Amino acid sequence: MDTPRRPTPPMRNRLRALGWMLLAGLGAWLGVLAASLAQAPGGARTAVVLTIDGAIGPASADYVKRGLARAQERGAAAVVLQIDTPGGLDTSMREIIRAILASPLPVLGHVAPSGARAASAGTYILYASHVAAMAPGTNLGAATPVQIGGGSPLPGAPSDERPASPAPAASGGSAPAGGDGVTRSPRRGASAMDAKVTNDAVAYIRSLAELHGRNADWAEAAVRDAASLAAEDALKRGVIDLIAASVADLLDQAHGREVRLGEARLTLDTKGLAIERLDPDWRSRLLGAITNPNLALILMLVGIYGLIFEFMNPGALVPGTIGAISLLLGLYALSALPVNYVGVALLLLGIALMVAEAFTPSVGVLGIGGVVAFVFGAMLLFDADAPGFGVSLPLVGGIALASLGMTLLIVRLALKSRRSRVVTGAEGMVGTEGRVLDWDGRAGHVLAAGERWAADGPEGLHPGQAVTVTAVHGLQLSVQPAREAWPVPHHP
Known part of the structure; x- marks a missing residue:
C-alpha cells in the first residue's frame, strides 16, 4: 500500500504564506466590521459640526447637503449647524432647509460665535433646525425678501415717509409682533407681485415656526417688518430654544429635549458627545470660488477672449485651451446663479462690438458702443440683490476702462495707418x-x-x-x- 507523499519544502512554504494571508485578510475584515459597528446609529457618540460662514449660495447648499449625508454615513448622533450669515439666495436657502427637514439626524442650529448673525436666509434656516440656539452677543432677523431686480421696497419694508407705529398685540401664547417692542411700517400701494412674494415668505417661515413650536408671530414680523432680535430677547420671546456659548455647552443643554424628527418624536441624547468638525472639501471650496459673481464674470471674459485669440492665430493652442476651460467654468457658475438673460445678451453684445472694432474701420463707434453695452450687461447680469451676490462696481469700471483704452489705441493705430504710405497692392x-x-x-x-x-x-x-x-x-x-x-x- 502506497503511503501519502509529504509536501515538499517549497510547497510547505507556499501553504504557510497562503495561511498567513488568509489570517491577515480575516483580521482586516474584522477590524472594518468592528469600526462600522462602533459607528452604527445608536452606538455613536459623535456630533458633526457644519459651518455656514458668509453669504448663502450654491456652494453652501452643496456643502450642507453633503455634510448631512456624510454625518449619517459616519453614524453621528447629531449635527450642529453653526451659522454666521448676512443672508443669501432663496433657492440655496430652500435646498438647505429641505435637507434639514429630510435628515434622519437631529440638526441643532447655532448662531455663533459671539458677534455672529443669522440674518435674512439665516433666520429661516434657524427656524427649520430641530433645536435653535444662539451664542451671547448674536442676533437674527431682517428676513424681508429682497425684490429681484431692485425697485421699490416690498410691502412692510421700513419707510421714511411716515413714522412707524406698533402693531396691536395678539392674544395668547408667545409675544406677537408689535406687542413686544417690534415696530411696523407697512407701505401702501404695493404691487401684486410684491405682495405675492412677501405672503409666500410669511407662510413659509410660519410653517417652520409651527413645526417646531416657536414664535410664529415674530417670524412674520421678521419678514414683513425686517425685525431683528438679540439672543436674550429671542429666548424670552420663544424665537429660539437655548442660549449656548459653545458647541459643547449646546450639546449639554440640548440633552434630554424632545424634538420632532419627521413623523416621530425623539429625545436627544447629546451629553458627552465627541465634537467632530467637518470642513468644506476641495469641491465645495471650488464651487464657492467659481460661483462668486465677480470671478464668474472674469472667467467668461477670459474664455471668450481666449477663443477669439485662438481663432485669430490658429495653432497657438495656449489661448484656446485656457479660454475653453475658463468659458466652461464660467458657464457652470452662471447655471448655478440667478442670471438675467438680458444682462447676458448685453454682455455678449458688448464683447462682440469691442472685438469687431479691431477689424472694422468704425473709428471708435463700435468700441465705445461695446463698452456701454458691456457695463449695462454686467450690472444686470445677476438677477438678485442678495448680499454677496452682486457684481463689484470697481471690477466693472476697471474692465470698462481697460476696454475703452484698447478701443482708443485701435482708433489711434487706424488713424495713423490711414495717413501712412500705402505699401501693398498697385x-x-x-x-x-x-x-x-x-x-x-x-x-x-x-x-x-x-x-x-x-x-x-x-x-x-x-x-x-x-x-x-x-x-x-x-x-x-x-x-x-x-x-x-x-x-x-x-x-x-
Whole structure:
C-alpha cells in the first residue's frame, strides 16, 4: 500500500504564506466590521459640526447637503449647524432647509460665535433646525425678501415717509409682533407681485415656526417688518430654544429635549458627545470660488477672449485651451446663479462690438458702443440683490476702462495707418525705385520690386539708370528718373 507523499519544502512554504494571508485578510475584515459597528446609529457618540460662514449660495447648499449625508454615513448622533450669515439666495436657502427637514439626524442650529448673525436666509434656516440656539452677543432677523431686480421696497419694508407705529398685540401664547417692542411700517400701494412674494415668505417661515413650536408671530414680523432680535430677547420671546456659548455647552443643554424628527418624536441624547468638525472639501471650496459673481464674470471674459485669440492665430493652442476651460467654468457658475438673460445678451453684445472694432474701420463707434453695452450687461447680469451676490462696481469700471483704452489705441493705430504710405497692392508700387533693363524711345522694361515690368517714360533713359515709379496702369508702370521723381501720393 502506497503511503501519502509529504509536501515538499517549497510547497510547505507556499501553504504557510497562503495561511498567513488568509489570517491577515480575516483580521482586516474584522477590524472594518468592528469600526462600522462602533459607528452604527445608536452606538455613536459623535456630533458633526457644519459651518455656514458668509453669504448663502450654491456652494453652501452643496456643502450642507453633503455634510448631512456624510454625518449619517459616519453614524453621528447629531449635527450642529453653526451659522454666521448676512443672508443669501432663496433657492440655496430652500435646498438647505429641505435637507434639514429630510435628515434622519437631529440638526441643532447655532448662531455663533459671539458677534455672529443669522440674518435674512439665516433666520429661516434657524427656524427649520430641530433645536435653535444662539451664542451671547448674536442676533437674527431682517428676513424681508429682497425684490429681484431692485425697485421699490416690498410691502412692510421700513419707510421714511411716515413714522412707524406698533402693531396691536395678539392674544395668547408667545409675544406677537408689535406687542413686544417690534415696530411696523407697512407701505401702501404695493404691487401684486410684491405682495405675492412677501405672503409666500410669511407662510413659509410660519410653517417652520409651527413645526417646531416657536414664535410664529415674530417670524412674520421678521419678514414683513425686517425685525431683528438679540439672543436674550429671542429666548424670552420663544424665537429660539437655548442660549449656548459653545458647541459643547449646546450639546449639554440640548440633552434630554424632545424634538420632532419627521413623523416621530425623539429625545436627544447629546451629553458627552465627541465634537467632530467637518470642513468644506476641495469641491465645495471650488464651487464657492467659481460661483462668486465677480470671478464668474472674469472667467467668461477670459474664455471668450481666449477663443477669439485662438481663432485669430490658429495653432497657438495656449489661448484656446485656457479660454475653453475658463468659458466652461464660467458657464457652470452662471447655471448655478440667478442670471438675467438680458444682462447676458448685453454682455455678449458688448464683447462682440469691442472685438469687431479691431477689424472694422468704425473709428471708435463700435468700441465705445461695446463698452456701454458691456457695463449695462454686467450690472444686470445677476438677477438678485442678495448680499454677496452682486457684481463689484470697481471690477466693472476697471474692465470698462481697460476696454475703452484698447478701443482708443485701435482708433489711434487706424488713424495713423490711414495717413501712412500705402505699401501693398498697385498703389504700393508708387514711389518704388527700380532700374532700367532696356529702353527704346519712350518705352522699355524696368526691374522694380524684384520683377520685370513693361514701362513708359521720358526719352533718353538708358539701361542701369535708377528710376522711380510714378503710376501703375494695369501691368505697365510709368517711371521718371530718380532725381525727378514725383511726390509719393497719400490717401485722401
